[in-house]
Amino acid sequence: MEQRSCLFFYIFSVTSDTHALISLLGHTFSKLLEMVPGADIMHGEAVNVDGFFCIVLSYLRGYIGMDTVNRVFACMKSLLLPTNSSDLELELAWQSCKDAIEHRHGEQRIPLITEIGESVCVSDITEEELERALEMMKTFDH
Numbered sequence: 001m002e003q004r005s006c007l008f009f010y011i012f013s014v015t016s017d018t019h020a021l022i023s024l025l026g027h028t029f030s031k032l033l034e035m036v037p038g039a040d041i042m043h044g045e046a047v048n049v050d051g052f053f054c055i056v057l058s059y060l061r062g063y064i065g066m067d068t069v070n071r072v073f074a075c076m077k078s079l080l081l082p083t084n085s086s087d088l089e090l091e092l093a094w095q096s097c098k099d100a101i102e103h104r105h106g107e108q109r110i111p112l113i114t115e116i117g118e119s120v121c122v123s124d125i126t127e128e129e130l131e132r133a134l135e136m137m138k139t140f141d142h
Contacts, residue, residue, distance in 0.1 A: 024121075026050040028110050029088065029096045036087040048081040049088060056133045057125065058112040068116060073140060084142040093130040 026047030033039065033046045041049070055072050058064045076083050100108045107123035114120055 024104075024109060024111050026054075028100050028108075029053055029093055032092050032096045032099065033085055033087055036092070039085075039087055041082070041085055041087070045082045046085070048076060049083060049085050052076060052083040053088065053093075053133060053137065054110065054112055056136050057110075057129065058114070060129065060132055060136065061112065061122075063112055063114045063120070068113070071116070082142070083140065084137050088134070088137070090127070090131050090134060093134065094127045097125055097130070 028050060030043070030046035030050035033049060034041060034043060052073065055064070055069055059066065059069045073083060097108050097110070100110065108125055109121050109123055110125055111119045111121050
């Protein structure tokens with residue numbers, strides 16, 4: 001269990017510049033994912049699904065290569081963590097971005113990685129970008 005909770009701290013480094021991002025890791029899309037009526041997903045599982053979705057977004061933006069996506073995916077799978085949910089659909093993802101704006105001082109502030117241990121915070125994710133990421137998520141053997 002200890003290894004699972006440390007996964008995001010491995011992917012996103014905790015430095016003075018990124019410390020504020022740590023509280024946002026895995027908490028953009030997971031919040032509404034957990035609230036889906038009848039959803040059978042625990043908080044930590046939803047956070048991991050959110051985390052992998054952000055890895056895919058990072059890749060689609062060109063921040064990381066496919067080797068990093070595969071490395072993170074393999075790590076998550078080796079820890080038996082879910083990397084996708086049938087409830088993660090475009091409407092939920094877009095509503096999550098709008099919800100983030102309401103609770104993050106008017107900006108999305110979604111953390112994406114630029115390499116293992118490095119991240120940026122973005123506030124311009126579009127609905128079309130989410131749609132492309134959801135399509136890419138389908139290509140993985142979850």
